[in-house]
Amino acid sequence: MTPTLAAGDLLLVRYDARVRPGALVVARFADGTLAVKRAVERRTTRTGEPAWWLLSDNPAEGVDSRHRGPVAEDRVDAVVLARIWPAPRLVFPAGR
Numbered sequence: 358m359t360p361t362l363a364a365g366d367l368l369l370v371r372y373d374a375r376v377r378p379g380a381l382v383v384a385r386f387a388d389g390t391l392a393v394k395r396a397v398e399r400r401t402t403r404t405g406e407p408a409w410w411l412l413s414d415n416p417a418e419g420v421d422s423r424h425r426g427p428v429a430e431d432r433v434d435a436v437v438l439a440r441i442w443p444a445p446r447l448v449f450p451a452g453r
Contacts, residue, residue, distance in 0.1 A: 360413075365443075367440070367443075368437050368440055369439045374436035374438075376396050376409060376436055378399075380396050380437070381437035381448050382395075382411065382433050382434075382435065383436075385432045386425050387432075394411035395414055396410075396411055397409075397410045397411065397422075400427040402426070402427055406430065406431075407429070409422075
């Protein structure tokens with residue numbers, strides 16, 4: 358599967374959107390790394406906090422929840438609605 362996004366793509370995001378399985382999200386891993394990943398399913402952290410299992414669209418490359426574990430819900434900053442540059446394209450399914 359090829360990646361949905363490429364380095365340098367400009368994205369339109371919504372910070373107050375509800376995350377749904379299948380949505381692309383902007384999240385911070387525990388070490389502070391900012392990443393765009395696909396939200397696959399709700400899970401919990403080791404401490405029982407609500408979290409999301411985030412995966413790369415291209416599993417052969419990149420780091421995701423398979424390497425770092427579930428990402429706490431409060432560390433999922435935004436839902437990606439569309440790529441607006443270089444060629445506009447909606448990114449579905451998106452949280453609403």
